[in-house]
Amino acid sequence: MKVVKFGGSSLASGEQVKKVYNIVTSDPDRKIVVVSAPGKRNSSDIKVTDLLISCADKYLKNEDASDIFGTIIDRYHSIAKELHLSNDIIQTITDDLLSLLNGDKSNPDSFIESVKASGEDNNAKLIAAFFKHQGLDAHYVSPKDAGLLVSNDPGNAQVLPESYERLYELRKKSGIIVFPGFFGYNETGEVVTFSRSGSDITGSILANGVKADIYENFTDVDAVYAVNPNIVDHPKEIRELTYREMRELSYGGFSVFHDEALIPAFRAGIPVNVKNTNNPEAPGTKIVNERENTNGPVVGIASDEGFCSIYVSKYLMNREIGFGRRLLLILEEFGLSYEHIPSGIDDITVILRQNQIDEKLEDYIVKRIIEDLQADEVKIVRNLALIMLVGEGMRQNVGTAARASKALAEANVNIEMINQGSSEVSMMFGVKEAVEKKAVQALYEEFFVRVMV
Ligand SMILES: Nc1ncnc2c1ncn2[C@@H]1O[C@H](COP(=O)(O)OP(=O)(O)O)[C@@H](O)[C@H]1O
Ligand SMILES: N[C@@H](CC(=O)OP(=O)(O)O)C(=O)O
Incomplete structure (x- = not known):
């Protein structure tokens, strides 16, 4: 049995949905179809x-949302029209959305969650209606009926372990199951969404639950490329990646596959195949436990921006027991999560996503660290990009950091920070956002163009 997930780009128009239908029906093992919103x-x-988030926001503020509501319904309407579906499905979607928007707003978070999730929920109903219209034995299944239980963290839900046993029951259902991605239900029966692009997570959870033979993730590119195709033209396609490599690359900025979507498939040992809806014959990229070719040190280069660093220096910091703990405690008090902590003898740097800290908070944090920890110097640097070099081959290859540093130096890129950390499969460089592209291009040139790996 295969679980197949189609992303929003694969479902954006009626023409795309027809491709999805052809892909599903071309292989009888494709039994569970997870869909995103258009x-x-x-x-x-x-x-x-x-559009749904903006619409919900307007309803909460009592502002006129008729335009945006119309645009949303038009999106479904144009898809249904292209697929020659009757107006019944559009009426169902319109009624559902109106009842959500006019529903209880006493808890704004859960109001937004329900409206947001309706994008996938209504699309799953539409796709199921189209499959049926084509004569297929297909059914929409709700995450509630299937028992997809999640933690109560709006916009950041985590699957609860008891879900897996319940989801196994989906194997018994006849025909093709069309399942909305992106959300589950908390223990009190309310909708809670995963983080953005989270339909990938639903697919992985279902693949684990039904013990699928493979999880196929259909998107709009032929493969996972060695570097973001928006930064380098026609980059090298990656045929095979390990779960660890993909996890690091997704975290590092490869938006093609959600970084939280690896764990459920990995735990059940289910291979993931990233494929192209527009070119389903292409082999795509397989994500597996172990891969054979680990010749070159680097398999992919990911980058992401929007980071800041808090640099703290104090003479003899290395001797001071509890310094790191007290520093992190201050961040915890402000509800800040951190990403990395490279450190030296007398200094430590904490890297965070900068959207958590505005300038007022920045001043306050600096003051607190100086006062509480008697630090000699505290400095916050904003607008940093992190670049990750990833590859299992790094373990066997010496000199990867030297090659990377040389390539960056030749491109005149100043390295703000290096962190090899405890992961044996990645190395991270911090640079100013302004030179991110140039830095990634230089590293791609060094590891993929100048040498054959
Ligand atoms: N290394 C990479 N390999 C392939 N695609 C990438 C990579 N990094 C970023 N992307 C982007 O990810 C996009 C696919 O992800 P996404 O838009 O979320 O798809 P979907 O709509 O299928 O969920 C691609 O079109 C591409 O622009
Ligand atoms: N529609 C949701 C979930 C998702 O996975 O979408 P997509 O497949 O388009 O990345 C979002 O935009 O976040």
């Missing part, structure tokens, strides 16, 4: 999920 049809388009 995504972008072109680069200037808006995802239905984003």
Whole structure:
């Protein structure tokens, strides 16, 4: 049995949905189909999920939302029209969305969650209606009925372990199951969404639950590339990656596959195949436990921006018991989560996502660290990008850091920070956001163009 997930780009128009139908029906093992909400049809388009969030926001503020409501319904309507579906499905979707928008707003978070999740929920109903219309034995299944239970963290839900046993029951259902991605239900029966792009997570959870033979993740590119194709033209395709490599690359900025979506498949030992809806014959990228070819040190280079660093220096910091703990305690008090902590003898740097800290908070944190820890110097540097070099081959290869540093130096990129950390499969460089692209291009040139790996 295969679980197949189609992202928003694969479901953005009726033409795309027809491709999805052809893919599903071309292989009788494709029994469970996870769908996202309609995504972008072109680069200037808006995802239905984003339209829903804006619409919910307007309803909460009692502002006129008729335009945006119309745009959302139009998206479904144009898909249904292209697929020659009757108006019944559009009426169902309109009624559902209106009842959510006019529903209880006493808890704004849960109001937004329900509206946001309706993008996938209604799309699953539409896709199931189309499959049936084509004569397929297909059914929409709700995450509630299937028992997909999640923690109560709006926009950041985690699956509860008891879900897996319940989801196994899906194996017994006849025909094709169309399942909405992106959300589950908490223990009190309310909708809670995963983080953005979280339909990948639903697919992985279902693959684990039903013990699928493979989890196929259909998107709009032929493969996971060695580098973001928006930074380097026609980069090298990666045929095989390990779970660890993919996890690091997704975390590092490869938005093609959600970084939280690896764990459920990995735990059940289910291979993941990233494939292209627009070119399903292409082999795509397989994510597996172990791969054979680990010749070159680097398999992929990911980058992401929007980080800041808190640099703290104090003479003899290495001798002071509890310094690190007290520093992190201050961050915890402000509800800040950190990403990395490279350190030296007399200094330590904490890297965080900078959207957590505005300038007022920045001043306050600096003052607190100086006062509480008697630090000699505290400095916050904003607008940093982190670049991750990833590859299992790094374990056997010496000199990877030297090659990377040389390539960056030749491109005139100043390295703000290096962190090899405890992961044996990745190495991280911090640079100013302004030179991120240049740095990634230089590293790609060094590890993929100048040498054959
Ligand atoms: N290393 C990479 N390999 C492939 N695609 C990447 C990579 N890094 C970023 N991307 C981007 O990820 C996009 C696919 O992800 P996404 O838009 O979330 O798809 P979907 O709509 O299928 O969920 C690609 O179109 C590409 O622009
Ligand atoms: N629609 C949701 C969930 C998702 O996975 O979407 P996509 O497949 O378009 O990345 C979002 O935009 O976050």
